Amino acid sequence: MQNPSQNENPLADLHDWEADLVRRYPEPDKPADAFRNYGDDTRPGVREFYHLNHRxxxxxxxCQKREQFLPLRQRTMSIWEAMEFLNTLVDDSDPDTDLTQIEHLMQTAEAIxxxxxxxxxxxxxxxxDLGKVLCLxxxxxxxxxxxTFPVGCAFSDRIVFPEYFAENPDWADARYNTPYGIYEPNTGLDNIQMSWGHDEYLYQVVKDHLPKPALAMIRYHSFYAGHRESAYDHLMNDHDQEMFHWVRLFNPYDLYTKSATRPDVEALRPFYQELIDEFLPGTLAW
Structure with missing residues (x-):
């Protein structure tokens, strides 16, 4: 298995590097604070999405969704088949892009x-993002x-649109509405139930095939309250903190490379098919 990076220290001066990424990819005139803008001018569909999500x-x-989907019995398909299957989806939660998912995936990978x-x-x-095939x-x-965010403990006010959690049945449940809830201090994220979604689902599909930093990037890239806001450090252990360095390295590529400039998917396919065949050949259970 490869070392986590070719670079001598890819995590050094991360904030400076992240600012440079904003300048370079791919809209140099779009400031960092223009991404993930959930203010008053957020698209109504995004706001309604989070209303339902948090409720x-x-x-x-x-627990119901893990029981339903984690036996991985929906279908068998290759990574490229999953990408093509997903290609009709536009993410209603994302205020920064309306491209198809395969185009967003290519933008992220090409910048990396x-x-x-x-x-x-x-x-x-x-x-x-291939776990989004759940929508299909x-x-x-x-x-x-x-x-994403932990369930079984208090919802952080650093999660997007936290006011909508007041309609969640766990909000007033004494088992779940304290900082630790049903968990022990610093128990580690492997022992925490996260809100259900594409991150956990894809992690379960590929967990036996990729290095640990890659799996952390997949499993927690949507956990902004954790890796951006440090809102759940009291539940994390030392291993989680080590892996979150990699999540933070990955996340700006996911976030700041979104643009209206469409990648040439067919021209890029041979390189990426070779990459898929190296790490995730054949078909996988989904």
């Missing part, structure tokens, strides 16, 4: 590739996409 993502719902990161990380950029298995988008 229904409770402990009982998460251009910056000289290892092949497993380029692949991670390519596949990180009949799931509503509020149960698949958007920011």
């Amino acid at each position: 229904y993502q409770c402990v009982e719902f998460v 590739r251009a910056d000289g990161h290892p092949r497993w990380m380029i692949l991670t950029g390519l596949i990180h 298995f009949g799931e509503p988008q509020w149960a698949v996409v958007g920011d």
Whole structure:
């Protein structure tokens, strides 16, 4: 298995590097604070998405969805088949792009590739959102996409639109509405139930095939309250903190490379098919 990075220290001066990425990819006139803008001018569909998401993502719902989907019996398909299957979906939770998912995946992967990161990380950029095929298995988008967060403990006010959690059945449940809820201090994210969605689903599909930093990028890239806001450090252990360095390295490529400039998918396919065949050949259970 490859080392986590080709670079001597890819995590050094991360904030400076992130600012440079905003300048370079791919809209140099769009400032960082223009991304993930959930203010008054947010598209109504995005606001309604989070209203539904926060109302229904409770402990009982998460347990039901894990039981339904984690046997991975929906279908068998290759990574490229999953990308093509997903290509009709536009993410209702995302205020920054209306491109198809395969175009967003290519934008992310190409930026990682251009910056000289290892092949497993380029692949991670390519596949990180493939869990959104849940939408094409009949799931509503509020149960698949958007920011993720722990359930079974108090909802942080640093989550997007926290006011909508007042309608969640766990909000007033004494078992779940304290900072630790049903968990022990610093128990580690492997022991935490996250809100259900595409991150956890794809992690379960590929967990036996990729390096640990890649799996953390996939599993927690939507956990903004954790990796951006440090809102759940009291539940995380030292291993989580180590892996979150990699999530933070990955996340700006996911976020800041979104633009209206469409990648040439067919021209890029041979390179990415070779990458898929190296790490995730053949078909996988979904």
